[in-house]
Amino acid sequence: MAKIKETDKIVFIGCGAMGEAILKGILQGGLVRKEQVTAAVPTAKRQAYLKETYGIPVTGDNREAVAGAHLVILAVKPQMAKEAVTGDLVAALPEKATILSIMGSYDLAMLHDLVPGHPVIRTMPNTPLSVGMGMTALTADDQVAPEVLDEAEAIFQSCGETVRVDEKAMEAITAISGCGPGYFFVVMDALADAGVMAGLPRALAIKLAAQTMAGSGVMGLKTGLHPAQLRDQVTSPGGTTIAGIKALENHGVRGAFYDAVQAVLDRSAALKK
Numbered sequence: 425m426a427k428i429k430e431t432d433k434i435v436f437i438g439c440g441a442m443g444e445a446i447l448k449g450i451l452q453g454g455l456v457r458k459e460q461v462t463a464a465v466p467t468a469k470r471q472a473y474l475k476e477t478y479g480i481p482v483t484g485d486n487r488e489a490v491a492g493a494h495l496v497i498l499a500v501k502p503q504m505a506k507e508a509v510t511g512d513l514v515a516a517l518p519e520k521a522t523i524l525s526i527m528g529s530y531d532l533a534m535l536h537d538l539v540p541g542h543p544v545i546r547t548m549p550n551t552p553l554s555v556g557m558g559m560t561a562l563t564a565d566d567q568v569a570p571e572v573l574d575e576a577e578a579i580f581q582s583c584g585e586t587v588r589v590d591e592k593a594m595e596a597i598t599a600i601s602g603c604g605p606g607y608f609f610v611v612m613d614a615l616a617d618a619g620v621m622a623g624l625p626r627a628l629a630i631k632l633a634a635q636t637m638a639g640s641g642v643m644g645l646k647t648g649l650h651p652a653q654l655r656d657q658v659t660s661p662g663g664t665t666i667a668g669i670k671a672l673e674n675h676g677v678r679g680a681f682y683d684a685v686q687a688v689l690d691r692s693a694a695l696k697k
């Protein structure tokens with residue numbers, strides 16, 4: 425894993441759910457010292473929380489935050505980007521600062537328009553970052569120095585897995601791993617509800633569903649087997665699992681995922697207009 429120099433300063437513009445998960449990962453992973461990180465958030469309550477919890481410098485002034493920055497992480501909602509990254513902020517950026525965005529549906533060309541003249545990295549992380557099990561895709565323009573891209577990847581490796589991709593894959597990646605936790609929590613909730621219907625206490629039903637999802641995911645990763653082979657291992661001929669799978673297929677579970685991914689692609693395209 426690449427190291428981040430002790431003299432390098434990392435700045436978060438916005439530090440909500442995702443920003444905090446990344447912040448926690450890099451501090452707990454020992455990638456940076458807390459003095460090297462600054463977060464800029466607008467509300468006094470959030471500023472106090474971040475300062476107390478992580479001991480990092482925090483400010484409500486985005487321009488002040490970026491002074492001396494090596495890497496600026498844009499972790500605001502895409503709809504807030506223009507409000508957070510004003511012309512004044514761009515003018516205050518150190519000449520060599522690299523911009524790293526985690527904003528969904530915000531491509532490299534849009535980032536260049538937002539922060540002209542700076543190298544930009546676009547990423548798509550996901551919420552399991554907050555428990556060290558994230559999946560993050562990264563893409564960068566050719567102005568980004570290779571060692572800075574290595575550092576950016578190390579940031580996300582501190583809280584999960586990473587993959588470097590061509591930008592054209594980013595919307596599909598958003599639809600699979602970016603939004604995927606949302607789909608899986610719907611599935612987890614539905615399976616737990618079905619358990620309650622079958623007479624299980626709610627807490628037990630949720631635990632069974634969650635651990636089964638986590639275990640199945642780890643099995644897929646560790647064995648490297650195709651999901652259909654893993655499904656076959658659970659599915660005794662004439663047994664119970666195949667009866668359950670038939671019911672799911674009758675309800676079009678596969679088609680539902682195709683539609684979900686297409687809906688995200690459509691929504692991403694609409695948000696860019």
Ligand SMILES: NC(=O)c1ccc[n+]([C@@H]2O[C@H](COP(=O)([O-])OP(=O)(O)OC[C@H]3O[C@@H](n4cnc5c(N)ncnc54)[C@H](O)[C@@H]3O)[C@@H](O)[C@H]2O)c1
Nearest residue numbers: 438439440441442465499500501502507508526527528549
């Ligand atoms: N939540 C996800 O599943 C997920 C996954 C991948 C990428 N993303 C992207 O991550 C980004 C952040 O999402 P989140 O879920 O952490 O949102 P969030 O609302 O939890 O955090 C946004 C943060 O930005 C701050 N903020 C708002 N206006 C600001 C301004 N003008 N200047 C500075 N800070 C400002 C807010 O106070 C908050 O701390 C979004 O762009 C989203 O597309 C989210």
